[in-house]
Amino acid sequence: MPKFAVIVFPGTNCDFETVEAIRKAGGKAERVWYQESIKDYDGVVLPGGFSYADYLRAGAIAARQRIMEEVREFAEEGRPVLGICNGFQVLTESGILPGALRPNKIPRFICRWVHLKVVDTNTAFTQFYEPGEVIRMPIAHAEGNYYIDDPSRVRVVFQYSDEKGEITEEANPNGSVLNIAGVSNDRGNVLGMMPHPERASDRFLGSEDGLKVFKSMVEWVKR
Numbered sequence: 001m002p003k004f005a006v007i008v009f010p011g012t013n014c015d016f017e018t019v020e021a022i023r024k025a026g027g028k029a030e031r032v033w034y035q036e037s038i039k040d041y042d043g044v045v046l047p048g049g050f051s052y053a054d055y056l057r058a059g060a061i062a063a064r065q066r067i068m069e070e071v072r073e074f075a076e077e078g079r080p081v082l083g084i085c086n087g088f089q090v091l092t093e094s095g096i097l098p099g100a101l102r103p104n105k106i107p108r109f110i111c112r113w114v115h116l117k118v119v120d121t122n123t124a125f126t127q128f129y130e131p132g133e134v135i136r137m138p139i140a141h142a143e144g145n146y147y148i149d150d151p152s153r154v155r156v157v158f159q160y161s162d163e164k165g166e167i168t169e170e171a172n173p174n175g176s177v178l179n180i181a182g183v184s185n186d187r188g189n190v191l192g193m194m195p196h197p198e199r200a201s202d203r204f205l206g207s208e209d210g211l212k213v214f215k216s217m218v219e220w221v222k223r
C-alpha cells in the first residue's frame, strides 16, 4: 500500500485531517516532524497551517529547512509532492514550483467555500476528475494571491470559477493571475493548491469533492 509522509513544521495545523483523507483514499499516511527524514515514503504532502507563524512571508522559513532538500529530490525523482495552502506557499518559496503567493488583493484572511474548475486532469492528483468539472472546496488564507510573470511556465490545474465553470473576476477571491488556484510542474507529479481538499473529503464536511485528489495520488504511486 502506498505510504505518504505528511510533514509537520512548527505551526502546521492541517496535518491530522490530511492523514485522515489519505487513509480514506486508500493510502497509508504518517505525520513526520520536519527534523526527521522522508526517505522511506512513496510520496509527500506539505499540509496547511501557519508554519513559523507566517513570519517574513508565509512559507519562507519552512522552505529553508533541511527536509525541503529531500522534498526537492522527491519532486525530481517523479514521486508525488502535494502542497496544500501553506504547503503551496512552501513549494513556491523553495522554488520547487514557480511563481509566488502574495497577500490577498483585499489584505485580510479569507475563509469560505469556493468553486473550482478542474483544468488539467493529466496530473498525479487530478486523474479522477472530468476535464472542466466544477468542484467545491474551502479556502482559508491571507496570502493566496498567486503571481507568475509567464503562466506558460506552469500547468494550470485549478481555477477559481463560478458554479457553472465560468472564470470571472467575481469568482476570484484573492486576485490571483488568471484565477489560478492550483498549479503543477511539467511532469504533473508536483501540485500546489490554495484550496483545502482535506476539508472537502467527507460528506459530513459539506463536500467530498477533494477526496479524488488523494485517491488519484494513491493510485498514481501504484502504477
Ligand SMILES: NC(=O)CC[C@H](N)C(=O)O
Pocket: 047, 048, 049, 050, 051, 054, 058, 084, 085, 086, 087, 109, 140, 141, 142, 143, 144
Ligand atoms: N490554511 C492555511 O494553510 C493558511 C496559509 C497561510 N498561513 C495564510 O494565511 O496565507
